[in-house]
Amino acid sequence: GAVVSQHPSRVICKSGTSVKIECRSLDFQATTMFWYRQFPKKSLMLMATSNEGSKATYEQGVEKDKFLINHASLTLSTLTVTSAHPEDSSFYICSARGFDAGQGNTEAFFGQGTRLTVV
């Protein structure tokens, strides 16, 4: 399957600082990427849909000014958690849509995830 690289895998930051998470599609062009958040023992919650060259579409209840998403190219989307607080500590996962030649279908491929801890 296609490869999506997410960086960093773990980050610890102080309360009030900002953290940037990168998501790259390595061997395909992703016009659409998705950002999810997952709390312990919970399912993935979609935060926003990121479209290359346009503004992201945020899900209800997600603060767009706090979670800044940029999708400047077909292979890179970034999520910046601004003025992070301990309640923002979570597992953040990106996903990109790409064509899986093995399956012969368009599939969603996930990055490795980023464990954010705000202290």
Add this chain to the structure above:
Amino acid sequence: QKEVEQNSGPLSVPEGAIASLNCTYSDRVSQSFFWYRQYSGKSPELIMSIYSNGDKEDGRFTAQLNKASQYVSLLIRDSQPSDSATYLCAFHSGAGSYQLTFGKGTKLSVIP
């Protein structure tokens, strides 16, 4: 509101047995269905995708889809301890955006 219902488990099966995971969904226009496996602390990994009614087999995994009943299942034959993980059911309506809706996941434990 699109919803996916899964039994959260945990589901415990002995090694070598068949594990059966079930999922129901509320959106009748759903086109594509997926099973993801997620190990603790890791991101989801696609196990199976199924698009039409019936069974789809891939190695030890069989996905079953019944659109009339809005039901999709995953069978794991000859379960191994390495299959112990949380299994997430997901679907999308195929309307172009490819936005997935996930269930809460079923935790599977395969006992050696």
